[in-house]
Amino acid sequence: MLEDISSEKRLKSTMSRYMDANLAEQIMSEGEEMLGGRSVEATVLFSDVRSFTTITEKLGAQGTVKLLNDYYTNMVECIRKEVGMLDKFIVDANMAGFGIPVGHNDDEDRAVRCAITMLRELNIWNRQRESRGEPPVDIGIGLATGDVVAGNIGSPKRMDYTMIGDAVNLGARIESACKAYSAKLLISEGTYQKLKGTYRIREVDLVVVKGKTKPVAIYEILDFYDEQDFPNVMDVVNHFNSAVRHYRKQDWERAIEGFNRALSFHSEDNLCKTYLERCRILQEQNPGSDWNGVWVMKSK
Secondary structure, eight states: OHHHHHHHHHHHHHHTTTSOHHHHHHHHHHTHHHHSOEEEEEEEEEEEETTHHHHHHHHHHHHHHHHHHHHHHHHHHHHHHTTOEEEEEETTEEEEEESSSSOOTTHHHHHHHHHHHHHHHHHHHHHHHHHTTOOOOOEEEEEEEEEEEEEEEEETTEEEEEEESHHHHHHHHHHHHHHHTTOSEEEEHHHHHHOOSOOOEEEEEEEEOTTOOSOEEEEEEOTTOOTTTSTTHHHHHHHHHHHHHHHHTTOHHHHHHHHHHHHHHOTTOHHHHHHHHHHHHHHHHOOOTTOOOEEEOOOO
16 A cells, blocks of 8 residues: 555656646556546647757757757747646657646647747846857747647557647647748637737738648737837838738739838848748749648748
8 A cells, every 4th residue: 555655646746747746646546447548639839949950069068968958948938838738848849738637628829839939038137148148049939829639659668648639730830920921929720719809910921831721811919028028010011911911812912012001110030021022922933823822831
């Protein structure tokens, strides 16, 4: 009996490292039924450190480990506060789930709030690093909502509670898309449609991600920016949205005018610059009446 109690404490202690302690206790009480494998709807969060190889070359082994430990200390706490579950670390990336093992009626909002807080905490940490003469760390975050299979997966000697499914793959692709769209936080159409809160959002594009054939809308959330980093946010968003509507109608002149108007409110908005380049290329190519405005992503 003492051995069973000790084993239970060790398991609970381990689970509490990657999820809220109250959630870990609930899972322990429900036992194998919850851990055995279920199909549920969840919101998946992927985040990734940019230019990590370059960073490690400068820091060396011990410096890299310290950097990652400091970074993840901040990021994991953001996940825990929103009662998300840290699924895994993938060196400089991490994956988390909201809605597993226990769902809430606002898991999409929890994931979005978590991502916003992660980026705000990163800004604070970067200011501390810069005051010590250390380079800042940049990340991208992608969110996707959909059905996943969650449960203990692995071998008899090594099991992890994790999730697999299309939403997981889509979340990873959307995080990667942040680089193409000069964004820090992108979410899927499925996440956007289920949000209950109000956020500063713009629709970025209709894309077909690597490995898929059906287009999905992706959106950028801008709430983590302050006025200094992204001035006149809503003016930019309103002119950008109008320009995108003209872009999809192949009204290139009005689209170009709209993106330039958005840039007049924030000259460093690289997404507007990306669309201006597209407009000029498409204007020359004349894609034809069957063009649907969908952008096909060639890379992961």
